[in-house]
Amino acid sequence: MPVAPSLEPLARGAHIGGDPGGVGSRTLYLLALAALVGAAAVPVAKALLLLIGLITHLSFQGRWDWTLGTPGHNHLGAWVIAVPVIGSVIVGLMARYGSPAIRGHGIPEAMEQILLNRSRISARVLWLKPLSAAISIGTGGPFGAEGPIIATGGALGSLFGQWLHITPDERKTLLAAGAAAGMTAVFGTPVSAVLLAVELLLFEFRPASLLPVIGACSTAAALRVVMLGNHPFFAMPQLAWPQPGALLASVLLGVLVGLAAVAVTRALYAVEDGFDRLPVHWMWWPALGALAVGLIGWWQPRTLGVGYENITDALSGTLGVGALLLLGGAKLVSWSIALGSGTSGGTLAPLMTVGACLGAVLGYGVAAAFPGLGLDPRMAALIGMAAMFAGASRALFTSVVFALEATWQTSGLLALMIGCASAYMVSGLLMRETIMTEKIARRGVRVPSAYQADPFAQARVADHASMQPVSLPASQTVDELRRWLQQQGSAAHQGYALVDEAGQVVGVLTRRDLARPGLDPQTPLASLVTRVAVVVRAGESLHDALNLMTLHGVGRLPVVDDADGVTLRGMLTRSDVLGAWRQRALHATRLGH
Template sequence: MTSPTDDSRNHADVRVQGSTDALPLSPALGVTLDAAKMPRRSTLVDRRVLHITAVSVVLGIGAAVIAKILTMLIGLITNLAFYGQASTAFSSPADAVPHLGWWVVPIPVVGGVIVGFMARWGSRAIRGHGIPEAMEQVLLNESKIPPRITFLKPISSAIAIGTGGPFGAEGPIIATGGALGSFVGQVMKVTGSERKVLLAAGAAAGMSAIFSAPIAAVVLAVELLLFELRPRSLIPVALACVAATGTRYVLMGTEPVFAMPVLASPGGWALATYVLIGAVVGLISVWTTKIVYAIEDWFEELPIHWMWWPAIGGLVVGVVGYFAPLTLGVGYSNIENILNGRLTLTGLAFLCVMKFVSWSVSLGSGTSGGTLAPLFTIGGALGAVAGIGVAAVAPHFGMDPRIAALVGMAAIFAGASRALLTAVVFAFETTAQPAGLLPLLGGCTAAYLISALMMRNTIMTEKIARRGVRVPAEYAADYLDQVVVGDACARDVVTLQIAQTLAEVRRWLGEGSPDAQHQGFPVVDEQGRVHGVLTRRSLLDPQWHYTLTLGELVTRPPIAVNEGHSLREAADHMVAEGVGRLVVVSKDDPRKLVGILTRGDILAAHGRRLREARHSARHLRFRDGLRPRPEEAVASRH
């Protein structure tokens, strides 16, 4: 470190944080680094997390109760619409088709009209399956979902599903749980980040309560709602899911949602075939996503108000339901039958096609519904068809069509949503079949790979991406949190002595030395301890008499950072204090100046990371005998 009295001076761009401009003159020799503004040390959790966790547990219990009420409401509407009786017991609309005949067609139309009216005069946010809308609120609106969605979404979904809509109850309850968490977060005094955690906790708890899949629900929250993996968000969400699942055990029992007999572990050839089936289903999931949004675009071109679109979708649902009754309603029994091999090859193919037609048109019309159960039905049927075909052609492979159905069910969701881990864990938790884990991992990863190669956005993100919302697709450890300040700061700093007078410093500034051209200078004592920072403007201000010492001009402590802090902590400190430079002090002696950290130093650290990545990519291309891309060639010259 140097001062203006040194023979050799180093060039460092030092800007001040703590200017004395427009401050009343007061002796400040006693201002030391003991009063410096240092960044708070980041911790994994704090007492605030305990508070958010307690609220999340209550949310989890509430979401489970709402899930039970929603299933009862769906049962009530189904029985009223198809059987003319008041009962909350679950019943399938398919059983009513033989005695209703063509009268089954107008029932979904009436449901669509009601949903359209609710969307028009209640809230447009009830349209669709809910998860994209929740993602949009997380990314753009500090996780603030309108409170009316908390009751409008489940009611509209119950009407749509109860009148034959080909959806599951999981999408609406996930959206409702998220809306409930957001509402609680808006009533309480919480930050935007904490409100996001409450939203994710409510949504994940809803999925846990419907499917008894708490681990998959936690992973779903991480992959689609939280966009992070931190203890302060993971702990509340996980305990909310535990609370919701425990409440479900009390209200609905502990049996797996899709019970299956014990399966045998697959051999090598069978495992390879399951992975191939996953890849094929992944390809189909890409086209499924494209077709759904193409149908949605087609509805946008209709010359009638969007309020009537769900009625048109309901008409298709009714016609398809007349010819294929199993496509009506939630269809959880269809999934269980597919996974247990109870449907013939012809029945599987017919159900797969008709369910896709009914669901895609209905969802594209903007009615209130979900995507998980329909995708599981379609993917499970595809997997089962493939498994039966391979078992017939190559019986020595040892294929089990039931495992193939399980892989297809999970792979189509992994490909369409790119929630890979959610798909794998969900299929395991809902069936409790450990022998299916390895085929699931292989098949879902293959589907994920195909989807990532062929499709930028997913069935969850395409809608909001069209509105200009950029959704994070990759999660990585914060690079700034891995670099310490001591490795990035400038250590050769031009300093001023606390005992120097203004006359000396002004004379030095007037000499035109390169070191004197900076906009600010740390002020230190004889032991190298920093007392503050003075701007060039303050040093040249004529209101200060030339006989004053620099120690008398320092009126506020410096904004500092320890050399052991991370660049993330330093960057956050800069933003919080509204400065672009930080004084860096020794971790052994917190009063000793060791350097200056600027915004440019932080960008330079990012530059090193980018150069390393480009160098690695360029090395691989040269190794493979490929020419470097133009941008890589430019980077290499710099």
């Protein structure tokens, strides 16, 4: 017969402990793996940028050069229209006969794998995604390299997790770590990359997952300095600290850019819906979209390619209002058509180009109409760049910190926070989904949008269990128990804790145990116990109790003394746990209580 002292190893080994997000030996193991993923992401990012540069120069200048060139500097004339079309035909073939997963932004696809596929990404994506993106961007696609490298880094982390013996939750952490390291490798923005992982990929905020992501990004940032140098990605003149009037104007800027972000998101998916209705196979959609890219690129060459220099020019104040309007509008149309066609490309750089141009134009307008506010148009461009991404993706903290890290303009911190928060608020009021979640939401995938502490991790078992339990003596016979149950009638429970003479738990007995065929009425109850009782201490959390119930498939747990772990103090049932949840739900909906 199982005895109480043997319960402790089973009960304690069946759950993580009092803090479900706490740091343990597995965290150190994941941290080491994430650092390896972060180290691998840097040469992968460097290779992608070199490949984009090579394809760009071959496509538009007809020469070998690995630097990140500008497609706008070409002498092809009207023939420039054909270059994006050729590249998109190749990408379409790669998507159809290689992997359809290479289509799209990169981040939404990673979200989908996390939520639906236990963070498993095919090995083919690891090389098909960057290669297809390099071809798409190198032949004039109006995308940034960050989306593909984020997807590639995520695939790298996922594959690490598939090769090793780790849980799906740990594999999700490695996927997020790889994606964040990829972003760090491109922009040199490790803090905002960590925040991107938290806001868009991890769907949680706990040390066990956060530390490995930090390790990956820190490793990637250090190696990036060695390989690419240490300088702001978007260099611009140093800005002065904004005055109160400029901070007030930041609210207006954020609201207007937030409205624009909503319009941009809806326009993108309207284009995507239009392609869905075309009577041709989706493999040919990128080529049709690229025709528009080529035509716009012939008219406005600066819209072709990654266009990082466009963001720098908008932030630096070197473009006039007319040039800003043409560049921002043309880039928006070109990018939305290209991405809506299902080709391979990212969203971050195009959104920031449009946002920086819009912010600068609004800044010039505010400065002309209200010179007393002291709003610098360059500061307005910086706010517009970040607020556009905040409004479209609702990655609020990522947007603020990215603008600071990418430009080294610490003086813009407060203005950025105000502007991005305003855009975030407008987006939340007017748009249920975001540019990152709309596509997968249409497929029935529900993406978490808010993170909060686990209420069960904060609730003690003793506060919700019945602390005056009805127990049964282990020496009692089956016949005696049956007579007692008949006397209890409807007041009888479905299960009882068995205790010895010292009040220590021996096991748990249910009515199902008494229904065994051929049971001798004189059999002691202790003889019916076939498994070690799973118990929970009175001071432990409901989170621990739920883990025990789930792992062992039981519906009730004897509550034992915190000191010795065997003396019965109460009984916790599934109804008690549901009662705790009901209590929390009522408190959350009652105003003034």
